[in-house]
Amino acid sequence: MIRKRGQVVADKILDTAERLFFKQGYNVTGINQVVEEADIAKASLYKHFESKTDLLLAYLQRTHERWFDRLGDDVNKIADPKEKLLTLFDYHRERQLKNGYNGCRFIKANDEAGMSDERVLAEIQKAKQHLKDFIAELVVNSGHQKLLTDKELTGLIFMMLEGGIVAASIFKQADDLQSARAIIQKLL
Amino acid sequence: MIRKRGQVVADKILDTAERLFFKQGYNVTGINQVVEEADIAKASLYKHFESKTDLLLAYLQRTHERWFDRLGDDVNKIADPKEKLLTLFDYHRERQLKNGYNGCRFIKANDEAGMSDERVLAEIQKAKQHLKDFIAELVVNSGHQKLLTDKELTGLIFMMLEGGIVAASIFKQADDLQSARAIIQKLL
DNA sequence: TATTAAATATACAGACTTGTATATTTAATA
DNA sequence: TATTAAATATACAAGTCTGTATATTTAATA
Structure with missing residues (x-):
């Protein structure tokens, strides 16, 4: 090529x-x-x-693609449907360790430029909705004990991932993400 | 006066x-x-x-005080120990509605200035640790069913609040925080 | 090899940034 | 009322910001 x-x-x-x-x-x-x-x-x-904003958008789009590619690779390696869900927390934790607890690129961009540019906000929403949909599918196929509904469990995992990353970037450690994994394991 | x-x-x-x-x-x-x-x-x-950074610090300190004062007022109005925990979600949700889904002042400040100024980071850590401690005490006194340990339930609620606010500021709606309330109610 | 497209170096416009300096006016206190 | 502290208006320094313009060099293609 x-x-x-x-x-x-x-x-x-x-x-x-x-x-x-x-x-x-x-x-x-x-x-x-x-x-x-x-x-x-x-x-x-x-x-x-064309502009600095367009550079930001291109960066967000590329990040979106690459981030999900890597996540997909990790999840595909695992056969057990419940373990697939748990590996979400491992993935997030590993990435926080790797990048020095810098948090989430999309949340950061949202806090810096999301309120002043609607194209930026739309790109961030797209990425986060993608994650939510991805979780939802894993939940449906997980065969969990239905202590919570599928929708509830999806929202719970989504919020714990977001909250876990935020906590990591504030406290500079990923203990919460590890704890989150154990909690979800109990509820599956 | x-x-x-x-x-x-x-x-x-x-x-x-x-x-x-x-x-x-x-x-x-x-x-x-x-x-x-x-x-x-x-x-x-x-x-x-003295400087713009000092203004940011003063703003964060005042926000910390006022935010917890208001939260304390809300929680003190409620007698039932489990309801005290649930009102955390109501409080967060109401504040998001009121301020147009702008997210959390501390998370925003962390994403904008937390990585370049350690005084700012320390102030943010102090506020978030305060919230975690506050939750922990409510959890201990809640008489929950111990499906999760006290520490796990504390971390779960903390992460759902952080994740719920982040979701609100990205999707411009507080549905997740409402869902979070229902989930915690099931687990209490 | 001649043509065309891509990348370069350099300079610049105009607006904005944080912070300081100076001199003047306002208002509280003794 | 005289003194003192606080707030004001205005200007400025020195640097940075995004984006544009111009002219030149590099490299791929026909």
Whole structure:
């Protein structure tokens, strides 16, 4: 496969934007810093992305795809339908460990730009709804004991994942996510 | 009680900062906008608060106090120990309705400034730990059925509150918080 | 090899950022 | 009423922000 020049540059820009937006935050990361650290020309950035907001959107879209690809890989490795649900917590926990308890890219983007740009909000909603739907399907197929309804269990797991990540990014440890796993295990 | 001039000005500054930091975000709110909308002089702001970060800290501290005062009032009105726990969800839900699903002030501040200023992070951790401790005490006194341990139930409620607020601020509705209440009711 | 598209370097516009400095006016207190 | 502290208006420094413009160099393709 031939790799186009444009691809390489766009990827360098997105890689750098992702790193900086996630670690420092979107609003405190200037275009000039992205340009400098990506080692590309500013005109190239604005040829690939119309504005800083468009760069944020592209970053969110790519994150959405990659995040679910990795999650799907993890879940597919597991046969037991209840274990599939529990691995959601492992996945979240491992990712928090890996990225230094930086929290969730979508929640962060929502808190920084979600209230001022509806395209950004829509992208974040799409990703979170995707997660909810993904959980819902696993719940339906889990054969859980029906102490809670399918809908309740789905909402419970979703909220514990979101709350667990938030707790991780505030307290800088993933104990809550581990505890969440044990709780869900009892309720399955 | 005599009201000092300094008090009035500081309050006007804090009121405006709170409104703007919460609605727009901390990083996109300039000192000049706070000065203009609070209708005070810039020198007055810097006489009361050493820096913009100190203003953020003062805002977080005041929010911490007021938020728990109101919560305490709500909980004290209720006699039944299990209902005390359930009212946590009502409180969170009502506040989300009231402020237009803007999410949590502490989570927002954490995502905007928590990773670059350790004083800000410490203030946020203090508030969230306070909430966790508050829940823990209610759980101990709740006489719940011990399907989960006290510690597990505390963590569960904490995570559902955090996750429920995050969901509210992303999806612009508080259905999850209402569902969370029903779930906890089943587990009590 | 000639043409075309992509990426580059550099400079700049115009607005905004936090924080400081200075001089003046207001209001509370002794 | 005289003194003192608080708040004000205004200007400014030095830097940053997003986005554009221009001219040049690189590399892929026909």
